[in-house]
Amino acid sequence: MSTGRNNRKGGATRVRKRLRIGLGVMLTLLLVVGGKLILIQGFDIGDLAAKAESLRAKTVTLPAQRGAIEDINGNVLANSIIRYNVVIDPSTNTPADTFERRDPKDPTRVVEVSRDQGLKELAALLKQDFNAVKAAATGTSKYSLLAKGVKPDVADQITALNVPGVVTQGTSQRVYPDGSVAGGIVGYLQDGTTGVGGIEQTQDKLLQGTDGSRSFEMGADGLVIPQAPDKVTAAQNGQTVRLTINRDLQYYAQQVIQTRVKSTGAEYGIAVVAEVGTGNIVAMADSNAPDPNNPGGSAAQDLGVRAVQAAVEPGSVEKTLVAAALVEEGKSTPQEQFHIPNEYTVNGQTFGDSFDHPAFNRTLAGILGYSLNTGTVMAGQRLTKQERYDWLKKFGIGEAPDIPLPGVSQGILTTPDKWDGRQEYTVLFGQGVSQSVLQTVMAYQSIANDGVLLKPRLIDAYIGPDGKVQKTPVTEVRRVLSPETAQKTKDMLESVVTAGEWKDAQIAGYRVGAKTGTSQSPCDNGQAGYCGYTASIVGMAPMDDPKYVVEVLIQRPKTNIMGIDGADLFRDIMGQALRMNNVAPSTGAPVHLDQYGPGGSDGTQK
Amino acid sequence: MSSVNNRMTASSIGNTARKLAAPAPAKERRRTPLVVVPAAPRRRSLMFVISCFTVLAAALVGVLTLNIQLSEGQYAIVNLKAQQSSLSKSNQELTQQVQNFSAPQNLAAKAGALGMVPSAGQGQIDLDNLTVTGKAVAAVKDPKSGLVQIAAPEIAGQLSVVTALPDQQPGQAQAPETKTKPVAPAAPEVPKVQLNGGSVPAPAQRTPGN
Numbered sequence: 001m002s003t004g005r006n007n008r009k010g011g012a013t014r015v016r017k018r019l020r021i022g023l024g025v026m027l028t029l030l031l032v033v034g035g036k037l038i039l040i041q042g043f044d045i046g047d048l049a050a051k052a053e054s055l056r057a058k059t060v061t062l063p064a065q066r067g068a069i070e071d072i073n074g075n076v077l078a079n080s081i082i083r084y085n086v087v088i089d090p091s092t093n094t095p096a097d098t099f100e101r102r103d104p105k106d107p108t109r110v111v112e113v114s115r116d117q118g119l120k121e122l123a124a125l126l127k128q129d130f131n132a133v134k135a136a137a138t139g140t141s142k143y144s145l146l147a148k149g150v151k152p153d154v155a156d157q158i159t160a161l162n163v164p165g166v167v168t169q170g171t172s173q174r175v176y177p178d179g180s181v182a183g184g185i186v187g188y189l190q191d192g193t194t195g196v197g198g199i200e201q202t203q204d205k206l207l208q209g210t211d212g213s214r215s216f217e218m219g220a221d222g223l224v225i226p227q228a229p230d231k232v233t234a235a236q237n238g239q240t241v242r243l244t245i246n247r248d249l250q251y252y253a254q255q256v257i258q259t260r261v262k263s264t265g266a267e268y269g270i271a272v273v274a275e276v277g278t279g280n281i282v283a284m285a286d287s288n289a290p291d292p293n294n295p296g297g298s299a300a301q302d303l304g305v306r307a308v309q310a311a312v313e314p315g316s317v318e319k320t321l322v323a324a325a326l327v328e329e330g331k332s333t334p335q336e337q338f339h340i341p342n343e344y345t346v347n348g349q350t351f352g353d354s355f356d357h358p359a360f361n362r363t364l365a366g367i368l369g370y371s372l373n374t375g376t377v378m379a380g381q382r383l384t385k386q387e388r389y390d391w392l393k394k395f396g397i398g399e400a401p402d403i404p405l406p407g408v409s410q411g412i413l414t415t416p417d418k419w420d421g422r423q424e425y426t427v428l429f430g431q432g433v434s435q436s437v438l439q440t441v442m443a444y445q446s447i448a449n450d451g452v453l454l455k456p457r458l459i460d461a462y463i464g465p466d467g468k469v470q471k472t473p474v475t476e477v478r479r480v481l482s483p484e485t486a487q488k489t490k491d492m493l494e495s496v497v498t499a500g501e502w503k504d505a506q507i508a509g510y511r512v513g514a515k516t517g518t519s520q521s522p523c524d525n526g527q528a529g530y531c532g533y534t535a536s537i538v539g540m541a542p543m544d545d546p547k548y549v550v551e552v553l554i555q556r557p558k559t560n561i562m563g564i565d566g567a568d569l570f571r572d573i574m575g576q577a578l579r580m581n582n583v584a585p586s587t588g589a590p591v592h593l594d595q596y597g598p599g600g601s602d603g604t605q606k
Numbered sequence: 607m608s609s610v611n612n613r614m615t616a617s618s619i620g621n622t623a624r625k626l627a628a629p630a631p632a633k634e635r636r637r638t639p640l641v642v643v644p645a646a647p648r649r650r651s652l653m654f655v656i657s658c659f660t661v662l663a664a665a666l667v668g669v670l671t672l673n674i675q676l677s678e679g680q681y682a683i684v685n686l687k688a689q690q691s692s693l694s695k696s697n698q699e700l701t702q703q704v705q706n707f708s709a710p711q712n713l714a715a716k717a718g719a720l721g722m723v724p725s726a727g728q729g730q731i732d733l734d735n736l737t738v739t740g741k742a743v744a745a746v747k748d749p750k751s752g753l754v755q756i757a758a759p760e761i762a763g764q765l766s767v768v769t770a771l772p773d774q775q776p777g778q779a780q781a782p783e784t785k786t787k788p789v790a791p792a793a794p795e796v797p798k799v800q801l802n803g804g805s806v807p808a809p810a811q812r813t814p815g816n
Binding site: 075076081082151152153156175176177178179180181224226227247248251254255256258259262289291293294297508509510575579584585586 | 676677679680692695696698699702705706708709710711714727728729730732739740741753754755756757758759760761
């Protein structure tokens with residue numbers, strides 16, 4: 001009995017001992033583990049948590065998409081698309097003699113492909129020479145660019161090839177689907193990001209938008225950890241800019257002007273179509289317009305928009321402004337008769353006309369109708385020098401039009417105290433003063449718009465990424481003429497076409513008013529004297545309620561200046577603008593102001 | 607019952623001491639008898655362990671299922687995102703092609719290639735007052751009056767729609783059309799590995815009939 005009890009007692013002690021040892025080991029382990037836990041969790045020795053986090057955490061930039069540029073009808077003139085750069089890591093590719101990939105015919109099978117075969121297929125997809133691709137893929141460098149601007153479907157096929165070291169990187173490419181149609185106005189990008197011409201430049205900030213970002217945690221297998229925080233700051237895409245340009249009319253105008261520049265060997269040509277009631281620039285055509293897809297392919301002087309950047313001496317188109325000023329000031333009327341000699345001398349300055357004529361009678365309307373410098377000086381000198389300056393200024397000459405394009409020219413209109421003895425008269429017929437085509441167009445717009453000068457509108461609206469349309473307002477600059485004077489001036493302009501010398505400008509079905517201008521063009525580069533001529537015509541239609549003002553200008557044509565004033569071009573472009581926009585044909589009888597006045601021309605008409 | 611008997615026998619074992627004087631037995635009676643812990647609850651504890659393991663197993667299976675579901679969802683998202691991006695890319699590509707074809711230069715060139723000519727003069731019919739204004743003239747093909755062709759857009763990688771100049775024969779401009787034909791139906795490239803920024807390819811899907 002007693003021994004059994006002793007045995008039992010000894011067994012219990014041993015068990016207790018073992019339990020104690022076990023407990024001791026457990027406690028030690030717990031202490032170690034607990035201590036480590038405290039070290040890691042409590043004190044974070046060695047920034048392990050941060051290191052682990054940084055291994056998992058990824059932040060990617062969500063690039064904002066650059067806004068599009070559209071014409072008035074929503075046709076895209078510029079937008080951004082995805083293209084791929086194909087890059088190879090030669091240090092990975094060179095040692096890989098063979099590689100594995102899924103069999104294209106049976107995706108569940110993996111096949112082994114030789115390096116040369118892979119590169120051959122890659123070269124075929126890139127439409128490049130195999131040897132060139134192999135040369136680029138061989139070496140110890142880490143980076144070699146194989147191709148740029150690869151289309152998504154080709155990029156997908158390249159990815160499917162699984163050639164070692166080959167990566168396709170998505171980039172944004174700016175494309176201009178209409179190319180050189182309104183190319184200068186739209187502008188282009190430098191390095192694919194910054195606008196350096198036209199609307200791309202002036203509206204760069206709005207078009208760009210703001211980049212967003214996404215922070216998330218990614219496991220080693222490349223999958224996003226679902227439970228981890230995922231912070232997304234959405235990219236703010238750029239705004240779409242809708243222009244007032246109608247690309248079809250723009251295209252037509254560019255074609256017309258290009259044809260004439262080619263046939264006359266002129267330096268350049270410009271055609272502008274503006275809407276009277278809104279100041280909308282419907283077309284602003286340049287010869288040799290640049291293709292923004294390839295700005296390097298155009299000569300430097302062709303890259304801009306000449307209609308706003310080039311200031312030329314306007315010539316006789318200025319006479320209309322003088323006539324309007326004379327009527328508004330009450331210093332003449334359209335039917336006032338002048339007796340005009342072949343040459344007219346005032347203050348020792350002698351002025352002649354573009355054609356020889358005996359002394360004859362012309363009304364103020366007739367002076368415009370026959371584009372007489374002599375008559376313009378006779379009538380215009382009734383305005384003081386300051387008045388001449390103020391009136392030109394009122395019509396917007398000498399002040400840069402507020403239009404969102406780079407390098408807008410304000411022209412040259414010197415103050416009257418700097419005018420010399422001849423210039424004070426020549427400004428009356430548009431010499432000794434220079435202005436851009438747009439300035440001339442807007443001055444005529446004020447006449448057509450019952451005397452109210454508007455700001456030229458090139459941007460119709462901004463369309464936000466949310467589709468919200470924000471229209472730009474029609475802005476009135478100032479009232480230049482009273483409605484009565486504006487009407488009288490319009491009548492004189494119509495008479496130029498109905499009774500004067502420019503019957504070519506007539507458009508069947510519509511009443512038209514227009515004025516030509518031919519001026520001697522001062523030489524460039526500081527050379528003295530004149531180098532050729534500037535031929536232009538500006539007019540409006542339909543005269544019963546003018547809708548459009550059109551100007552066509554041909555700079556320094558090489559052929560005979562007479563007869564290439566562009567009346568036919570004006571007619572073509574204006575006719576197209578009227579028909580394209582379904583302008584109703586004119587009603588009422590055309591105005592036919594007497595060009596000679598009482599007693600007729602004295603039989604001196606040519 | 608047996609337990610009571612046991613208790614009785616147990617309490618009498620080894621009681622060899624003689625009876626003491628009067629107060630002693632009272633003390634003796636108050637002592638709590640030592641009892642062997644009954645073994646009955648053993649069956650209940652087994653049940654408890656089993657239920658514990660069941661709960662544990664259920665919890666593990668639950669967590670596993672949830673995890674699988676989440677990962678599957680993640681794979682599905684990757685897959686769908688790959689689909690979305692490839693669809694939007696091909697949409698963009700097709701839109702781009704449409705825009706290129708509808709560029710005025712390309713349209714005009716196509717029209718010219720089909721033998722169309724610009725109208726020479728238009729007339730207007732006013733239905734309100736039944737008048738005809740303007741002179742409508744039949745369009746004639748006059749090679750001399752043709753306008754200069756504006757160059758087609760030079761978009762890198764974009765197929766050129768127009769290669770023929772305006773004064774070339776209509777038949778010549780037909781050529782690029784046949785050239786563009788093979789592009790129109792997007793080649794059904796089946797096994798594309800969509801990585802989408804990650805390193806795991808999206809599940810490859812078989813197309814029906816493969």
